[in-house]
Amino acid sequence: MIDLDLAVIGAGPAGLAAAVRARKEGIRDIVVFDRDDRPGGILNQCIHTGFGLLRFDEDLTGPEYAYRFVTEVNRLKVPVELGTAVVELAKDRILTAVNGKKASKYRCRAIILAMGCRERTRNAVMIPGTRPAGIFTAGKAQRLMNIDGYLPGKSIVILGSGDIGMIMARRLALEGCEVKAVVEKNLYAGGLIRNKVQCLDDFSIPLLLGHTVTAIHGEYRVEKVTICTMNEGGEPDERTAKDIECDTLLLSVGLIPENELTRMAGIGMDRSTGGAFVDNILETETEGVFSCGNVLHVSDIVDYVSLEGEIAASGAAGRIRGVLSEKRYGKRFVSGRNIRQIVPQSITQERETPLFIRVQEPTGPARITAGDIARKRVPVARPSEMIELTIEKKKCQKLLRPPGEGTIEVNCREE
Amino acid sequence: MRNSEIVCIVCPKGCRALVREKNRRVEITGTECARGAEYVRNEYIEPMRVLTTTLTVESGGKRRLSVRTDGKIKKKLLIPCVRYLKTVKAVPPIHMGEVIVENMLDTGMDLIATDEVE
Ligand SMILES: Cc1cc2nc3c(=O)[nH]c(=O)nc-3n(C[C@H](O)[C@H](O)[C@H](O)COP(=O)(O)OP(=O)(O)OC[C@H]3O[C@@H](n4cnc5c(N)ncnc54)[C@H](O)[C@@H]3O)c2cc1C
Ligand code: SF4
Numbered sequence: 001m002i003d004l005d006l007a008v009i010g011a012g013p014a015g016l017a018a019a020v021r022a023r024k025e026g027i028r029d030i031v032v033f034d035r036d037d038r039p040g041g042i043l044n045q046c047i048h049t050g051f052g053l054l055r056f057d058e059d060l061t062g063p064e065y066a067y068r069f070v071t072e073v074n075r076l077k078v079p080v081e082l083g084t085a086v087v088e089l090a091k092d093r094i095l096t097a098v099n100g101k102k103a104s105k106y107r108c109r110a111i112i113l114a115m116g117c118r119e120r121t122r123n124a125v126m127i128p129g130t131r132p133a134g135i136f137t138a139g140k141a142q143r144l145m146n147i148d149g150y151l152p153g154k155s156i157v158i159l160g161s162g163d164i165g166m167i168m169a170r171r172l173a174l175e176g177c178e179v180k181a182v183v184e185k186n187l188y189a190g191g192l193i194r195n196k197v198q199c200l201d202d203f204s205i206p207l208l209l210g211h212t213v214t215a216i217h218g219e220y221r222v223e224k225v226t227i228c229t230m231n232e233g234g235e236p237d238e239r240t241a242k243d244i245e246c247d248t249l250l251l252s253v254g255l256i257p258e259n260e261l262t263r264m265a266g267i268g269m270d271r272s273t274g275g276a277f278v279d280n281i282l283e284t285e286t287e288g289v290f291s292c293g294n295v296l297h298v299s300d301i302v303d304y305v306s307l308e309g310e311i312a313a314s315g316a317a318g319r320i321r322g323v324l325s326e327k328r329y330g331k332r333f334v335s336g337r338n339i340r341q342i343v344p345q346s347i348t349q350e351r352e353t354p355l356f357i358r359v360q361e362p363t364g365p366a367r368i369t370a371g372d373i374a375r376k377r378v379p380v381a382r383p384s385e386m387i388e389l390t391i392e393k394k395k396c397q398k399l400l401r402p403p404g405e406g407t408i409e410v411n412c413r414e415e
Numbered sequence: 416m417r418n419s420e421i422v423c424i425v426c427p428k429g430c431r432a433l434v435r436e437k438n439r440r441v442e443i444t445g446t447e448c449a450r451g452a453e454y455v456r457n458e459y460i461e462p463m464r465v466l467t468t469t470l471t472v473e474s475g476g477k478r479r480l481s482v483r484t485d486g487k488i489k490k491k492l493l494i495p496c497v498r499y500l501k502t503v504k505a506v507p508p509i510h511m512g513e514v515i516v517e518n519m520l521d522t523g524m525d526l527i528a529t530d531e532v533e
Contacts, residue, residue: 047481047529048467061467061529063481067511146469149478174468174497193429197422198464202490379428 005029005320007095007108009086009261012041013302014293015114016069017309018316022112023076025317030078031106033097035085039073040066041116042294043302045143048167050194054303065302089261093288110288110316113262113276114309117255117294119164127159129215134222138164138252142171151175153248157225158182159213162384163191163300165252170199179205180244185212185230188362190252190384192300212236213249222247255298265289272341273297279330279348280396281315282308287327288319297343297356300386304356315349324349329405333370336411338363340383347408350400353391355410359383363414371408373399381412421458423451434459463487466496470505470515472532480505481529482515488522496520507532 006027008015011034019032038044043051046062053059056068073080081097088096093108119137134153136144141152142164154177158165161184169179182200187210189196200207208227214236215226224245228236257274268277268285275296276284283290292308299305318324330348333355335341340360347353355370359381368387369375373395378387399408417436422429423446432445432455441459446452457463465487469479482505488496499520509515509532516526 044530047469047483049465049483059465061481061483063530064511067531146481147479149469149471171468174493176497193422193427194424197424201422202462202464202493379426382427385427 001094002104002106004031004106004108006031006110006112006316007086007106008032008112008114009089009095010034010041010114010116010293010295011036011039011080011082012114012116012293013043013066013069013305014116014295014309014312015041015112016066016073017306018112018114018290018292018313019078019080020069020072020076021310021313022317023078025314027317027320032073032078032080033084033086034080034082037083039070039080039082042139045139045146046167047146048171051302054301055306062302069306086261089265091265091286093286095261108288109320110290112309112312112316113259113284113289113291113295114293114312115258115261115295117257117298119251120254120256121251127213127216129226130218132216132218132220132222134218134248135216136248136250138162138168138250141248141250142168145171145175151177152250153222153246154178155180155246156248156250157213157227157244157246158250158252160184160252160254161186161190161196161207161209162252162254163195165250166191166195166199168250168252169205170203173203173205179203180246181206181208181227183208183211183213183227185210185234188382192384214238214241216249217243222249225249255294257295257298259295262291262295270341270345272335273343275343277346278344279346280311280344280351280353281318281324281349282312282344283315283319283327283348285327288316290316297341299356300384304354304386304388307354311354328403330403331399331406331408334407334409336409338366338381338412338414339410342410347391347396347399350393350397352393353396355389355391357387357389357410357412359387359412363412365415367413367415368411369413370410373408377415419459421455423455425451425454462490464490464493466493466526467529468497468500470500470503472509473504473506480509480515480532482526483529484519484522484524485514485527486524488519488524492520492522496522500526505532 043062043066051065084099229240276291290312292312293305467483
């Protein structure tokens with residue numbers, strides 16, 4: 001058993017930002033674990049621009065954004081154990097890490113969970129039909145193209161208009177593939193407008209809203225897919241069935257936080273985010289265990305992911321130094337009108353707190369409020385775009401004195 | 416006279432602008448601020464984009480090198496540039512930000528590495 005102050009699981013943008021901040025706050029004994037053979041996480045395959053606009057005021061590619069943090073981690077000499085997967089997490093902050101050679105157990109004073117997310121697969125959306133070659137998740141196809149250098153196919157249909165799906169549509173179109181359609185069951189695009197314009201419209205790729213893929217055909221390789229429009233009940237209308245010939249189907253139907261370890265440790269989860277239940281230092285309900293980035297809730301903007309890594313690291317540093325008050329229940333946020341999810345889910349510490357909110361349905365100009373402690377006007381609100389609402393430190397203090405439980409309702413009201 | 420619809424992407428609001436061209440005069444309606452109108456005007460006259468793609472690496476363990484143009488190029492040159500880049504091989508060692516192709520196809524922009532290969 002090896003004693004360790006801080007273990008960071010995952011060397012994506014969340015884990016790297018956490019490691020840098022923890023070191024800067026004076027924590028000496030840190031190890032970052034990643035099962036991949038290089039740090040940077042998902043950013044390494046995101047070769048498009050769109051990263052760092054908030055943090056650096058620059059439009060960087062994924063690898064460029066990651067590089068800035070990897071350089072910092074190296075400069076601060078934080079050890080990163082690559083090719084090392086954490087396979088077990090016990091309640092008492094003991095983890096087991098495995099690399100090609102051996103398994104090691106670590107007893108940690110604090111742990112930061114930064115494992116990212118994975119893509120929903122075909123089974124999760126249950127499309128009937130044959131099981132030929134040529135079906136990929138969009139992120140898997142992105143990795144094949146951008147890192148390994150393989151083209152997944154030549155004529156492509158993409159199911160789901162999330163950002164990854166749209167970015168892959170452009171990538172494939174630029175390489176000379178024919179992208180026949182992006183099929184979206186909702187009546188609005190799942191990803192950012194910027195991506196709809198620059199990835200689909202730029203290459204005249206049709207976006208079929210209110211449609212879904214109902215069958216996949218082909219014996220060895222995908223030959224065609226059947227699409228239908230969605231009826232008002234949210235079911236495909238078989239009478240509208242139409243075939244599209246293609247050799248490849250990409251699925252961009254959502255991401256799921258990768259929380260096997262979190263569950264293994266018996267840490268409380270939030271069903272609306274698929275991540276752990278955390279307070280405003282991103283500490284889970286288990287003292288000393290923190291969660292940040294896509295493993296906590298799926299983020300569309302990496303800048304927020306890095307910010308969360310830093311908040312978690314400050315919290316972890318506080319725990320390691322023993323300066324934080326004992327873990328207790330504070331005030332909990334509850335979803336009111338048109339709110340799908342809120343992170344963090346509670347406030348226990350007196351500090352400035354960014355709330356990350358997602359709405360249920362798209363709206364025009366709206367007012368977002370958290371009880372009477374914070375409010376903000378937004379020109380539009382869309383489920384695909386996270387809204388940040390900052391609660392001032394003063395308001396947090398007022399809320400927590402005297403201590404006690406209670407709830408704060410978060411609402412999005414159209415104006 | 417030409418009419419076209421352009422969605423402004425400068426802020427999340429996503430205003431739908433209508434551009435009318437009459438006797439070489441461009442008239443824009445539907446934008447809600449000056450920055451948006453400026454974007455729509457440029458987008459109508461000559462849309463510009465940053466190109467990101469990957470190159471073959473001549474040797475070494477890594478198969479692809481990610482690259483981008485050092486600024487925006489004309490949108491209509493994206494595909495010609497990608498075609499041209501199929502003939503270009505990156506020779507390691509390559510450092511972050513290193514120029515791989517100078518003034519690519521006379522776009523006025525360099526192609527730079529967005530990753531490292533030893
Ligand atoms: C295709 C795509 C396009 C995107 N485009 C943009 C964009 O344009 N702009 C923007 O701002 N954001 C974008 N994002 C979002 C942004 O990239 C992510 O939010 C961010 O990378 C998430 O960081 P993370 O550190 O939480 O997770 P990840 O980057 O996924 O890192 C998690 C790391 O944990 C490791 N890991 C997981 N489990 C274990 C384990 N048990 N043991 C050891 N290691 C483990 C993984 O190997 C991985 O390296 C995009 C995301 C995707 C997928
Ligand atoms: S016109 Fe102005 S308000 Fe409208 S989307 Fe563009 S930047 Fe935003």
